[in-house]
Amino acid sequence: MHAIRNINLCTKDCLCLYVCPTGATDTETGQIDASRCLDGCRICIDACPSHAISLIPAAFPAQQRKTDTVKKTLLSLAESKVKQEQIAAYIEKNTDNPVLKQLAQVLCISNQLMAEDLIRESGYMLPQSQNVQDFLKLLLDTDQPEGFPKEVVERLLAILNLENLDQTE
């Protein structure tokens, strides 16, 4: 479990620098150096006057179990949202009217967000989950369109710490 800093909340009072026993909080990126952060230490979290630091667990519980009917009905709605997003993207690309272009762009963003949310709730909330691992493996094991970035998927499978998920259900 290591600390992360929400840079939108950080007011640069720097008490985290004063209290950190390993110097993990003193970085040029605004983020805390996870490789130095002491597991579960939380001294910086208690010291921060802006409540900008929190702990990210190394392992997460599995997402709430999804029934097959819930998955199907959510994915069916997601499919419709993706279609609407694609039509909006087509309009945005092909119209010369700047007002219509603006409206189409908004429709595109909005429908994509709804599609993402529906898919997340059909069992793909956690990037470290078994479902996501199975999905990534399926991409590698089945035919993919030309230019498929195989190395991206392999890298993801290698670094997602998939084994760290608590899969007890």
Add this chain to the structure above:
Amino acid sequence: MRKYTCSICGYVYDEAIGDPARGIAPGTKWEDVPEDWHCPLCGATKADFAEDKINNKSATPELSIVENEANSMSELSFGEVSALCSNLSKGCAKQYRLEEAELFNQLAEFYKAKSSIAGAGQLKDISTLGERDLASGYVQANLIAADASDRGALRALVWGEKVTRILNSILRRYEKQQDTLLENKHLYVCDICGFVYIGDKLPDICPVCKVPNEKITEIKRR
């Protein structure tokens, strides 16, 4: 004093409070609110409002679940795979896993580019699909999610249904008013739920997902 709720976004007009920002004094009766008044959040007309009645409990709809076609992961369209990957990218960014976020983002872009030929159509095709979602998709999904006591699914459905109503209301008004609908107005979209706002003064929090308005982004005309 009575209250009236917007059927599109859920905004409540309270006669005791009125809408002073738009010249409607506290105590103004609903029937005295001008006909050209619009919902301050989503722009819906007066006709889209209904009075709140106590004990106005509607009959529980019968659970009739229509089986959708099986939709296993391998049958997802490129567009859906793209949305899955862009969502996972956000899931990584929330955990400050920036390399993973970027990799999922690359995958999302790849599948989005592969799906871009699928979308020829017009605004009315979008509103037709949105109407279908409201008339059947959300009705079915709400019943199924309630039956499974799936808290997260119900949450996503409530947000998505509200946003879909708002988008369709905007599309109906755009059909009538054309570009004048957006004349001298700013256009915003909520980064979290997709709520769309047309106007000059953003609400403090998103009326759909309740995120503070710093996460509601203006989309400028280009």
